[in-house]
Amino acid sequence: MQEKSTSFSIKHWSDDDKPREKLVHKGESVLSDAELIAILIGSGSRSESAVELSKRILASVNNNLNELGKLSIKQLMLFKGIGEAKAVTIAAALEIGRRRRGEEALKITKIGSSRDAFELLRPIIGELQHEEFWILYLNNANKVLHSSQLSKGGLTGTLVDVRIVMKEALQLGAVALVLAHNHPSGTLKPSKADREVTQKLKSASEALDIKVLDHLIVTQRDYYSFADEGLL
Numbered sequence: 001m002q003e004k005s006t007s008f009s010i011k012h013w014s015d016d017d018k019p020r021e022k023l024v025h026k027g028e029s030v031l032s033d034a035e036l037i038a039i040l041i042g043s044g045s046r047s048e049s050a051v052e053l054s055k056r057i058l059a060s061v062n063n064n065l066n067e068l069g070k071l072s073i074k075q076l077m078l079f080k081g082i083g084e085a086k087a088v089t090i091a092a093a094l095e096i097g098r099r100r101r102g103e104e105a106l107k108i109t110k111i112g113s114s115r116d117a118f119e120l121l122r123p124i125i126g127e128l129q130h131e132e133f134w135i136l137y138l139n140n141a142n143k144v145l146h147s148s149q150l151s152k153g154g155l156t157g158t159l160v161d162v163r164i165v166m167k168e169a170l171q172l173g174a175v176a177l178v179l180a181h182n183h184p185s186g187t188l189k190p191s192k193a194d195r196e197v198t199q200k201l202k203s204a205s206e207a208l209d210i211k212v213l214d215h216l217i218v219t220q221r222d223y224y225s226f227a228d229e230g231l232l
Helices: 002-006 019-026 033-041 050-059 084-105 114-125 162-172 192-207
Strands: 132-138 144-152 176-182 211-218 223-225
Touching: 019 033, 033 050, 033 084, 114 132, 114 144, 114 176, 114 211, 114 223, 132 162, 144 162, 162 192, 176 192, 192 211
Parallel strands: 176 211
Antiparallel strands: 132 144, 132 176, 211 223
8 A cells, every 4th residue: 555655756756757857857848737837836645746736737727727827826725735835836837927928929019900919918918817907009100119007907987097198108209009908707898888998098199199099808819909890
């Protein structure tokens, strides 16, 4: 019985099968998602190795790392063998990955279509479990001068301070704006509040000869463009 239980421990595996040694000698790209997560958590439980535990966690989200990133600390701690420290480590690692994708997306400096704006914004807000409203400030060549979060939480007209948007646009010398917010629910249908906020910012921008080129509703996999749908 003792022999069976020790077989679950990574320290009894050959070096080629140990995730840490495998990463050092062969590089991180050869490791599976489960092996990478196993390195983060360090150890499993008495009944399963860190890799097996990681496989079980991944299986619960259909082996989708984006879905894994949506799990809360408490949800991760529901898995036997995952305490608060391990749950926090997993969450932190996935957040670093999300931010890295966001930085890579910001290399898209010119917005030529709604798809360009979506590809830039999806890594930043597409996976969030709360709503955020963002503004892209563009020059006359549609190059992104700056991007900033305007509000966090449910979208209402009261959360959008037009003065802040216009002040920043003038300071940057922007001549066009792209508005965007995410829908954590995954729905792409614009709400009444979405339409009202769009018109509010469009009216204020026109007074300063600044164009609102689009307003995107962003989800993890898709987007809705006010411009493409003729709502601007």
